[in-house]
Amino acid sequence: MADKCHLCLLGLIILSSLLTGTSGVxxxxxxxxxxxxxxxxxxxxxxxxxxxxxxxxxxxxxxxxxxxxxxxxxxxxxxxxxxxxxxxxxxxxxxxxxxxxxxxxxxxxxxxxxxxxxxxxxxxLHVSSSSSQTEISAGSSVTLYCQLFSYTGVSCDDWIRSEGIQLFWVNQAGVNLTKSDSRYQISAPGHCIITLTTTLLNEDDSREWRCNITQGDQVKTSVTYTVKITGEKTISSISFRPL
Known part of the structure; x- marks a missing residue:
């Protein structure tokens, strides 16, 4: 009986490998x-x-x-x-x-x-801003949209949830910005998009806000939003940081 069970298990392993090979090895x-x-x-x-x-x-x-x-x-x-x-x-x-x-x-x-x-x-991974202007007055509120564009045959939300993939906003020290931080309003309308809303301050000169996409403990890629302040104006830019 044990031998038959071993043969059945071996057959299932072989069948599984064959199916995997035909479905995208x-x-x-x-x-x-x-x-x-x-x-x-x-x-x-x-x-x-x-x-x-x-x-x-x-x-x-x-x-x-x-x-x-x-x-x-x-x-x-x-x-x-x-x-x-x-x-x-x-x-x-x-x-x-x-x-x-x-x-x-x-x-x-x-x-x-x-x-x-x-x-x-x-x-x-793409980041956009609620402001279409290159110069924003200090004290203005800005919303950043970080979105993953993906196609695997199923919806992006379903796929990244099944793969354990997440989006996070972090500061320039790499610390996650959470909903508990009163200065930032973090919202996730779906698994493939996360927004950050904040009011820009003068001391935000050269400050970076970075959107990371992670799978487990590994950062797959990231996009950085940087604010430059000149006088009473803030100049914003979006850049990427190679990993």
């Missing part, structure tokens, strides 16, 4: 901040990139071919920011929030696909 998840550059891996095993095709998809559009057999397609909304690396990876410069989605690399020889798809899920 080559999938990669990458987190990036808007404004950064990124290199998406292709897992290419061929000698050159003339066999490489890159496709793109998200929940707002049909699949788009970005690279066809090593040649960059023109007239796409991002062709000037795309290039192929020597290893056939897809390089995207100056990431914008609309770049989120999944990218698929395929290798063809004599019109026959070689190997399996290498699919990269690109998750983009």
């Amino acid at each position: 080559n999938d990669t998840h990458m987190f990036i901040s808007s404004g950064e550059n990124v290199r998406l891996p292709c897992n290419n095993h061929l000698h050159d990139c003339k066999s490489t095709t890159w496709n793109y998809n998200n929940n707002n559009s049909a699949s788009v071919e970005l690279i066809g057999l090593g040649i960059k397609k023109k007239n796409t909304d991002r062709d000037e920011r795309l290039s192929l690396g020597s290893d056939c990876s897809l390089i995207i410069t100056n990431i914008i929030k609309e770049d989120y989605g999944f990218y698929t690399c395929r290798q063809y020889v004599n019109d026959k696909q070689q190997g399996t798809d290498a699919r990269v899920y690109l998750h983009v």
